[in-house]
Amino acid sequence: xxxxxxxxxxxxxxxxxxxxxxxxxxxxxGVGVVRTPSDAELxxxxxxxxxxxxxxxxxxxxxxxxVERVFSQHNVRTVMGTAQASAVAxxxxxxxxxxxxxxxxxxxxxxVTGSGRADKAQVGAMVTRLxxxxxxPKPADAADALxxxxxxxxxxxxxxxxxxxxxxHATRSPITSKGRTA
Amino acid sequence: xxxxxxxxxxxxxxxxxxxxxxxxxxxxxGVGVVRTPSDAELxxxxxxxxxxxxxxxxxxxxxxxxVERVFSQHNVRTVMGTAQASAVAxxxxxxxxxxxxxxxxxxxxxxVTGSGRADKAQVGAMVTRLxxxxxxPKPADAADALxxxxxxxxxxxxxxxxxxxxxxHATRSPITSKGRTA
Numbered sequence: 413x414x415x416x417x418x419x420x421x422x423x424x425x426x427x428x429x430x431x432x433x434x435x436x437x438x439x440x441x442g443v444g445v446v447r448t449p450s451d452a453e454l455x456x457x458x459x460x461x462x463x464x465x466x467x468x469x470x471x472x473x474x475x476x477x478x479v480e481r482v483f484s485q486h487n488v489r490t491v492m493g494t495a496q497a498s499a500v501a502x503x504x505x506x507x508x509x510x511x512x513x514x515x516x517x518x519x520x521x522x523x524v525t526g527s528g529r530a531d532k533a534q535v536g537a538m539v540t541r542l543x544x545x546x547x548x549p550k551p552a553d554a555a556d557a558l559x560x561x562x563x564x565x566x567x568x569x570x571x572x573x574x575x576x577x578x579x580x581h582a583t584r585s586p587i588t589s590k591g592r593t594a
Numbered sequence: 595x596x597x598x599x600x601x602x603x604x605x606x607x608x609x610x611x612x613x614x615x616x617x618x619x620x621x622x623x624g625v626g627v628v629r630t631p632s633d634a635e636l637x638x639x640x641x642x643x644x645x646x647x648x649x650x651x652x653x654x655x656x657x658x659x660x661v662e663r664v665f666s667q668h669n670v671r672t673v674m675g676t677a678q679a680s681a682v683a684x685x686x687x688x689x690x691x692x693x694x695x696x697x698x699x700x701x702x703x704x705x706v707t708g709s710g711r712a713d714k715a716q717v718g719a720m721v722t723r724l725x726x727x728x729x730x731p732k733p734a735d736a737a738d739a740l741x742x743x744x745x746x747x748x749x750x751x752x753x754x755x756x757x758x759x760x761x762x763h764a765t766r767s768p769i770t771s772k773g774r775t776a
Contacts, residue, residue: 454696455685496678502637502678506640
């Protein structure tokens, strides 16, 4: 499974590509940051994010794109730009028919460090270890993008089993099915 | 001046095209709503918004696109979808080189009704009057999109004068210019 992780942002949009399956060593195929100038107009910045994401999709042809789920509660000052950059990333993937998964920051931290409240340094250290890198990727946005991709690879089997169980339950429970279509 | 107004939203994205100049009667060229199914995946909904906006740009070839400025403070439940839909609208315009302007809800209300705290019914009534329509456009998102376009047409001359004054001031004040480039 090849996953492009995207840590969305207008000024710095972290991107990282990881290949592997749960339970096996993972391989980093690429990591970087899509940057847009903060003094450019918002529309132009979104075009620059789109061009950057398109280049990463062209080069690495991921099967999944994992984007950090943006919440409106925190970082009120920057949340709008984050939401807009994430929309562009999701749009680029969905246009190509690539499935998009959203993971919350605490899901990502829990997946790679075991704790949903781990700090940036811990996440960077675990990403470095799991991908057998020489040093933590810089900036933190790039490391976070790799953590998102790892999180997706590790969570995917559980999510698939859950979907299969739900689908199986639906076919075995005519009452539930009736209730939902009524 | 031909302006496409966009009242962004994932479920209903209001769109309206108005032609005219400040101080002259205005003409409505089109009004509608781009809808996406709430049970579709987020990426697919963003693709549907993009396709809808592209159709409006193709059909009406506006010189400006006016989008409602989204704030993170209010409507926390829906603000993410609104921000994401607005990003798609801005992206579509900027990709074509069409200037994008953002206007706040109170700027729009003040422009068309004289009060920044006007309600939906007042805005609908004034849009109906200013564009000489038989009835207020439904739903409210469609009326709001027309109000955004009207607001842009009426505010544009003042904004242009302001920009010209700032530019003139910059050329006449070498100290300020030095300070900014230092």
